[in-house]
Amino acid sequence: MTGCEFLSTDATTPSVVGEALGDGLQVTDTGLRDSDRTYYDTFDGLLRGAGLLAAHEDGELALVDRDSGDVRQHARIATPGQRLFPRDLEPGPLRDALLDVVEERALLALARVHARRRALSVLDDERKTVVRMTLEEPALVDSAGRLSILRPRVRLAAVRGYDDELGNVKSALTRELGLAAADQPLVDEAVSAAGHDPAGISSKISVPLQFDERSDVAAAKVLKRLLDVIEANTDGTIADIDSEFLHDYRVSVRRSRSVQRELKKVFPPEPLAEFRAEFRWLQQITGDARDLDVYVLEFDAMRELVPEAMRADLDPLLEVLRGRRLAARRQMVSDLRSQRVTSLLDRWARFLDRLPSLDEGDRPDAPRPVGEVAGGRIHKVYRRMVKMGSAIDESSPAEDYHELRKRGKELRYLLELFGAPLYPDDVVKPMIKALKALQDVLGRHQDREVQIATLSSLRDELASVRGGTAALMATGALVSRLKEDEQAAREEFAARFAVFAGKDQRKLVKATFG
Amino acid sequence: MSRVLATYNIKGGVGKTSAAVNLSYLASRERLRTLLWDLDPQGGSTYLFRVKPKVRGGGDKLVRLKSDVEKLIKGTDHQGLDLLPADFSYRHMDLALDRFKKPTRRLARVLKPLEDEYDWVFLDCPPSISLVSESVFEAADVVLVPIVPATLSSRTIEQLDAVVADVRKGKGGVQVLAFFSMVDRRKKLHHEVMERLRAERHDVLEAAIPASAEVERMGVKRDAIGVFAPRGRAAPAYEALWAEVRQRVEG
Numbered sequence: 143m144t145g146c147e148f149l150s151t152d153a154t155t156p157s158v159v160g161e162a163l164g165d166g167l168q169v170t171d172t173g174l175r176d177s178d179r180t181y182y183d184t185f186d187g188l189l190r191g192a193g194l195l196a197a198h199e200d201g202e203l204a205l206v207d208r209d210s211g212d213v214r215q216h217a218r219i220a221t222p223g224q225r226l227f228p229r230d231l232e233p234g235p236l237r238d239a240l241l242d243v244v245e246e247r248a249l250l251a252l253a254r255v256h257a258r259r260r261a262l263s264v265l266d267d268e269r270k271t272v273v274r275m276t277l278e279e280p281a282l283v284d285s286a287g288r289l290s291i292l293r294p295r296v297r298l299a300a301v302r303g304y305d306d307e308l309g310n311v312k313s314a315l316t317r318e319l320g321l322a323a324a325d326q327p328l329v330d331e332a333v334s335a336a337g338h339d340p341a342g343i344s345s346k347i348s349v350p351l352q353f354d355e356r357s358d359v360a361a362a363k364v365l366k367r368l369l370d371v372i373e374a375n376t377d378g379t380i381a382d383i384d385s386e387f388l389h390d391y392r393v394s395v396r397r398s399r400s401v402q403r404e405l406k407k408v409f410p411p412e413p414l415a416e417f418r419a420e421f422r423w424l425q426q427i428t429g430d431a432r433d434l435d436v437y438v439l440e441f442d443a444m445r446e447l448v449p450e451a452m453r454a455d456l457d458p459l460l461e462v463l464r465g466r467r468l469a470a471r472r473q474m475v476s477d478l479r480s481q482r483v484t485s486l487l488d489r490w491a492r493f494l495d496r497l498p499s500l501d502e503g504d505r506p507d508a509p510r511p512v513g514e515v516a517g518g519r520i521h522k523v524y525r526r527m528v529k530m531g532s533a534i535d536e537s538s539p540a541e542d543y544h545e546l547r548k549r550g551k552e553l554r555y556l557l558e559l560f561g562a563p564l565y566p567d568d569v570v571k572p573m574i575k576a577l578k579a580l581q582d583v584l585g586r587h588q589d590r591e592v593q594i595a596t597l598s599s600l601r602d603e604l605a606s607v608r609g610g611t612a613a614l615m616a617t618g619a620l621v622s623r624l625k626e627d628e629q630a631a632r633e634e635f636a637a638r639f640a641v642f643a644g645k646d647q648r649k650l651v652k653a654t655f656g
Numbered sequence: 657m658s659r660v661l662a663t664y665n666i667k668g669g670v671g672k673t674s675a676a677v678n679l680s681y682l683a684s685r686e687r688l689r690t691l692l693w694d695l696d697p698q699g700g701s702t703y704l705f706r707v708k709p710k711v712r713g714g715g716d717k718l719v720r721l722k723s724d725v726e727k728l729i730k731g732t733d734h735q736g737l738d739l740l741p742a743d744f745s746y747r748h749m750d751l752a753l754d755r756f757k758k759p760t761r762r763l764a765r766v767l768k769p770l771e772d773e774y775d776w777v778f779l780d781c782p783p784s785i786s787l788v789s790e791s792v793f794e795a796a797d798v799v800l801v802p803i804v805p806a807t808l809s810s811r812t813i814e815q816l817d818a819v820v821a822d823v824r825k826g827k828g829g830v831q832v833l834a835f836f837s838m839v840d841r842r843k844k845l846h847h848e849v850m851e852r853l854r855a856e857r858h859d860v861l862e863a864a865i866p867a868s869a870e871v872e873r874m875g876v877k878r879d880a881i882g883v884f885a886p887r888g889r890a891a892p893a894y895e896a897l898w899a900e901v902r903q904r905v906e907g
Contacts, residue, residue, distance in 0.1 A: 216687075263733070268706040268707075268708065269706060269878075270705075270706035270707060270733065271733040300731075301730075301731035302729055302730060302731035302738055303727075303728070303729055303730035303731055303738075304730070304731065
């Protein structure tokens with residue numbers, strides 16, 4: 143879109159444009175209209191990242207290609223509001239296309255733009271439209287309805303088969319009228335003016351590191367980025383904008399804990415012990431709310447597990463889970479708002495700033511190259527997993543699977559946070575892939591284990607609600623299906639583990655990190 | 657997969673081009689991605705959409721599949737409605753087709769690369785029976801035949817049946833639908849004839865296009881009737897025809 147969008151001035155009127163075009167082409171005014179448009183994207187800018195934008199205008203939500211301006215999909219939605227879940231839209235191509243990109247995330251109204259648009263057609267000697275042109279005077283509308291002017295623009299839309307004419311119009315605008323191509327599309331200008339980052343706030347971690355960098359410096363960099371993500375996701379978690387805020391919050395806490403544990407010798411022991419205890423608490427106070435988020439989000443998938451005739455009977459179970467979720471959220475929100483959390487994150491930030499300047503006497507790994515320290519940890523955790531996994535068979539207690547999975551998470555974070563920036567992609571990427579495949583099975587096993595326990599614990603509560611008897615029976619059917627699936631996960635484990643811990647893989651890990 | 661509709665009649669001047677232009681316009685107005693291929697060397701549809709009747713390399717290169725058909729397409733003044741223009745060379749398209757082993761498959765092959773790009777493709781065919789029309793029947797899902805009640809005689813019905821028979825020789829599964837064109841509402845005879853034929857034949861549609869000044873003004877306005885005379889009698893008649901065609905084709 144940028145290539146066909148120019149910043150204009152008040153002097154850019156239809157007649158001025160017409161004169162600039164010269165012989166052979168003329169301009170005709172096809173109408174003036176005012177429009178109100180609201181731009182949507184997820185908190186982390188998923189649509190923009192996919193080269194798309196979503197705009198609501200005239201009762202219609204459209205998914206638009208950012209570069210070409212082409213409408214990919216559209217559907218009528220009277221008033222989408224400040225927050226919109228694609229999963230709640232009517233089934234259809236727009237819903238599918240949005241879900242493909244944003245999944246569970248909510249689309250948030252980021253900027254409302256009021257624009258006066260004059261539509262012009264550029265005509266050839268047959269009076270055929272060969273280029274469409276819009277002179278647009280946009281203004282940002284704030285929540286109180288006040289306008290602040292955005293830069294006016296000329297937008298060109300190509301008509302198929304008239305590329306030469308488009309080129310002529312473009313060069314007339316730049317050469318004759320001295321207009322500059324827009325440095326950013328209107329959507330970005332509007333979203334920035336509304337106080338948001340057009341690219342969104344990503345929770346992805348990719349901190350560039352040097353192999354020979356001091357380990358404490360590297361660890362502090364990574365941990366500060368993780369702290370940024372925790373802080374960026376706090377408000378959304380508390381406001382329950384969508385489930386990903388809490389998820390990203392917890393992943394960052396867990397990753398921070400991994401770094402604290404795996405690189406423990408870069409920190410002074412005493413403050414570290416305190417921070418580790420506090421981060422463990424942070425993980426705990428957000429745990430129930432997240433688990434119940436997952437139950438509610440995945441309820442339809444769970445419902446599919448029971449015979450069709452029983453599916454509706456599970457409704458009371460969903461209600462019970464929703465009730466528990468709300469209660470867990472209330473508790474979590476009050477914890478997250480507590481002085482204990484704000485003070486913890488404050489102290490943690492200051493501690494990370496100071497870390498490299500602290501005495502090195504009780505933290506021997508601090509000055510060592512991070513490549514060496516992290517590589518050593520990767521090797522060690524991997525070897526430990528190989529040993530643990532080799533001892534697991536289908537009859538092993540659930541606890542063994544769970545322990546292995548916990549190690550797997552440690553290894554995954556080490557690989558993602560340190561392995562990826564410091565070691566060759568052709569070793570790290572396949573290793574992460576094999577690990578993910580293994581973790582999927584272990585995760586499924588653990589999820590089923592927990593779900594079975596949770597559902598069983600809900601029996602009394604469920605028995606006392608309306609429709610409880612049928613719900614209990616359906617829940618019973620669900621639990622037995624979950625048990626079957628847990629067993630299936632056990633059966634799949636061996637094959638996945640064999641890939642992860644094969645002889646060649648072990649050799650490669652040793653050669654790279656050992 | 658696009659649906660392909662051909663407007664066709666052995667005779668000229670019966671409202672074939674007008675139907676192609678107005679129906680394709682209505683399709684695009686429903687936001688269906690629409691292409692109109694003006695196969696008639698006279699270039700009526702091309703003229704009405706103000707596009708220059710010129711196809712680089714001509715019809716010959718096109719049916720030899722040596723042209724990049726994507727690059728020959730022109731956007732009309734209506735969003736979502738594109739045109740593959742007529743070219744003077746189309747008058748020799750019979751000869752161009754005759755060169756191939758399976759000449760009647762050629763037009764379908766020209767359209768093949770576009771099948772995911774358009775929801776509906778309209779073919780405006782020259783009035784004749786030839787390799788071109790056989791190719792058109794081969795490429796089409798539905799052949800839409802305008803019939804004029806004024807000249808309605810046993811011969812018109814024979815001609816319609818001849819089209820049906822011709823189409824049947826092809827790949828199969830092609831619908832032939834006829835509609836009344838240039839209807840004079842004041843003539844009782846027209847109404848009687850139409851009633852009788854609709855009752856007798858399942859392939860004759862209810863919708864009828866009136867003989868009207870608006871249809872003739874298309875040549876001056878160079879646009880679809882829905883654009884310059886949306887409140888006249890012809891515009892709603894085309895809308896009804898389009899709705900009926902869609903209903904018959906899409907079920």
